[in-house]
Amino acid sequence: MRATTAASYFQSSENVLTIEWIKLAGSIVPIDTDFPPSGTSMLEVSWRLDTKTLLAETHLKNVSKIYLALEGICDHLKIRETIKTWIIELDNQPFLVEENVGLINNVLLNNGLELEFIVCVIDPLAEKNHPLACDFNGGILARALHPVSRRGESNLLPIEFIQFDQTEDPIWTIELDLEDGLDAPASTALRIQISSTSNLADGLRAQTQSNECSIAFETLKHAIQTEALIKVFENEEILRLLQYATNNFHLLEDRHWARDNKTIGFQLNSWLRKYAGGRDYFDVSEQFKSDQLHSLLEMRKIFMRSGQ
Amino acid sequence: MSEVTEILFDVDPMEEAPIIPTITKAVLIEKFKESNGIVTSRPQYAADNSSYGTGRIARPPGQLILPSELMRVRDEVINDLSLANLEPLKAMSLKEKNSWDRIVGESLERNLQFSLAQANNQEVWAYLTLFVFWEFPTWRFPGRKSDSLKYDEDLPKTEYERSAGSPRNVLRRCWIRAHVLGADLGTDGLSGVVEPLQEDELTNLFERSTLGNNKELIQAMVKTIYIKSPIADKRMHPTRRFAKAVLHRTPTTHFGVLGDRLLAVLSDIYDSVNPSDLGD
Numbered sequence: 001m002r003a004t005t006a007a008s009y010f011q012s013s014e015n016v017l018t019i020e021w022i023k024l025a026g027s028i029v030p031i032d033t034d035f036p037p038s039g040t041s042m043l044e045v046s047w048r049l050d051t052k053t054l055l056a057e058t059h060l061k062n063v064s065k066i067y068l069a070l071e072g073i074c075d076h077l078k079i080r081e082t083i084k085t086w087i088i089e090l091d092n093q094p095f096l097v098e099e100n101v102g103l104i105n106n107v108l109l110n111n112g113l114e115l116e117f118i119v120c121v122i123d124p125l126a127e128k129n130h131p132l133a134c135d136f137n138g139g140i141l142a143r144a145l146h147p148v149s150r151r152g153e154s155n156l157l158p159i160e161f162i163q164f165d166q167t168e169d170p171i172w173t174i175e176l177d178l179e180d181g182l183d184a185p186a187s188t189a190l191r192i193q194i195s196s197t198s199n200l201a202d203g204l205r206a207q208t209q210s211n212e213c214s215i216a217f218e219t220l221k222h223a224i225q226t227e228a229l230i231k232v233f234e235n236e237e238i239l240r241l242l243q244y245a246t247n248n249f250h251l252l253e254d255r256h257w258a259r260d261n262k263t264i265g266f267q268l269n270s271w272l273r274k275y276a277g278g279r280d281y282f283d284v285s286e287q288f289k290s291d292q293l294h295s296l297l298e299m300r301k302i303f304m305r306s307g308q
Numbered sequence: 309m310s311e312v313t314e315i316l317f318d319v320d321p322m323e324e325a326p327i328i329p330t331i332t333k334a335v336l337i338e339k340f341k342e343s344n345g346i347v348t349s350r351p352q353y354a355a356d357n358s359s360y361g362t363g364r365i366a367r368p369p370g371q372l373i374l375p376s377e378l379m380r381v382r383d384e385v386i387n388d389l390s391l392a393n394l395e396p397l398k399a400m401s402l403k404e405k406n407s408w409d410r411i412v413g414e415s416l417e418r419n420l421q422f423s424l425a426q427a428n429n430q431e432v433w434a435y436l437t438l439f440v441f442w443e444f445p446t447w448r449f450p451g452r453k454s455d456s457l458k459y460d461e462d463l464p465k466t467e468y469e470r471s472a473g474s475p476r477n478v479l480r481r482c483w484i485r486a487h488v489l490g491a492d493l494g495t496d497g498l499s500g501v502v503e504p505l506q507e508d509e510l511t512n513l514f515e516r517s518t519l520g521n522n523k524e525l526i527q528a529m530v531k532t533i534y535i536k537s538p539i540a541d542k543r544m545h546p547t548r549r550f551a552k553a554v555l556h557r558t559p560t561t562h563f564g565v566l567g568d569r570l571l572a573v574l575s576d577i578y579d580s581v582n583p584s585d586l587g588d
Contacts, residue, residue: 067565069562072316075521077424078428078517078520080518081522081564082562083316085565101316102314102315102316103316107423107424107425111425120562122566136561137569138562138565139561140559180365181364183334183335185368188366255333255334257334260332262332
């Protein structure tokens with residue numbers, strides 16, 4: 001939790017510090033796409049500080065040393081660290097920065113990283129000994145918080161890029177393991193293997209927000225949903241549990257798999273409800289088995305329409 | 309615009325480390341209820357050299373750690389404890405409990421390699437506690453009276469937290485302290501007179517997440533405490549006042565830019581809340 005209490009000295013107004021843009025791997029944030037779990041992405045930032053207004057509003061003299069610190073905060077991974085500081089040249093009005101800051105581990109980007117730009121002062125010197133000017137080292141004069149990834153604690157798609165046997169040559173395989181039950185985490189019940197030399201793999205590795213990447217993820221998501229539902233339709237016990245959860249949702253405890261969005265049961269139930277549209281799951285299953293091709297096409301339409 | 313290849317953040321490159329299995333909250337509660345948090349012998353469901361254990365254990369994708377490796381880590385930790393005459397389930401004095409915490413933290417940090425994402429995953433710690441280090445909660449926290457506060461389903465809150473993967477988990481709390489401060493809890497390089505931080509002092513620092521998540525700040529705070537008050541006796545209240553004072557300054561002070569001045573600033577804060585005539 002971040003403390004944000006009021007300061008009893010002059011800080012500057014919000015418009016003194018402007019974040020022009022933040023880019024990761026060449027794309028402007030905000031973004032909401034998983035980065036490849038291993039590897040790094042280049043962080044670029046552009047910001048502007050109105051030094052004249054800053055000094056006027058804080059009643060500090062321009063002989064004070066002003067810094068801008070870029071703080072990386074990833075509460076999920078218990079990390080809070082200053083990753084870069086700039087000394088502000090107070091005679092430059094406005095002070096502009098457009099810079100490649102460095103490489104960030106993708107594991108941070110996939111776990112709810114926030115960047116905070118903090119303007120602070122060292123050796124403060126106030127105009128005419130102004131009593132309410134900041135008079136301590138490290139005093140924060142302005143700050144701007146920018147979420148980089150909204151993923152937070154969500155699970156990554158459990159993708160493995162592998163070299164398939166030449167004779168088989170599939171593009172992907174999706175395994176859904178229901179042995180651990182419906183309360184197993186979705187990320188561990190699923191195993192997705194993708195041919196490392198396929199166009200799909202290239203798309204998934206492409207720059208986030210590119211058309212290639214977006215199409216690849218949509219294709220993969222649809223394939224996962226289809227595979228998962230086929231597996232469920234073949235399993236009467238799972239189907240019974242899902243139907244029961246749907247019919248008795250309001251009676252379930254908060255920690256029941258049908259209410260915990262991390263579980264495979266929650267995901268399956270959510271997809272099945274969308275597909276069944278209020279129909280009995282067993283009827284839908286029978287219909288699916290009797291005309292699988294038609295059902296798959298119908299399923300595709302539903303998922304494409306809903307954008308899920 | 310210059311080309312920069314520096315990798316930001318001091319994150320250990322352990323993303324390729326073997327994956328540790330996990331269990332969900334439902335499994336945790338089920339196993340916890342079976343024993344009510346008191347485990348004195350190997351449960352039937354526990355891991356062994358050839359199995360991760362039984363009972364809906366999730367296996368995340370990737371190269372899983374071998375069960376035999378998990379057992380090796382367990383043996384190493386127990387062996388390290390026995391070198392300090394700390395035998396499984398034997399009652400411990402307060403001093404021995406402090407040693408137990410330090411040894412477990414250091415041994416886990418040395419023997420157990422996992423990624424940052426896994427190290428902060430509650431489900432990983434819950435698995436390790438219930439399936440690999442099954443008697444450790446009972447060993448370290450024996451016969452604790454339950455708090456009046458109850459977890460849902462009438463589980464005793466304190467005991468439950470020692471097995472669940474939260475920051476109070478019996479293993480996780482030791483590991484994070486060793487990970488951030490080192491095996492000697494930050495006393496390395498200081499005078500031999502300095503006594504390492506005690507349980508309540510560490511709790512005061514690490515359970516305030518704004519401080520606990522900031523490795524550089526917490527290391528400097530611990531150094532300040534050792535300089536100001538090297539002896540553990542009556543240090544808990546000054547430490548608590550200091551931790552609260554630093555926390556209260558975080559909205560207005562950016563400690564990360566202070567560099568060489570950080571220790572001096574922290575020293576002033578310590579003195580301001582702990583004047584010499586205040587007592588403990």
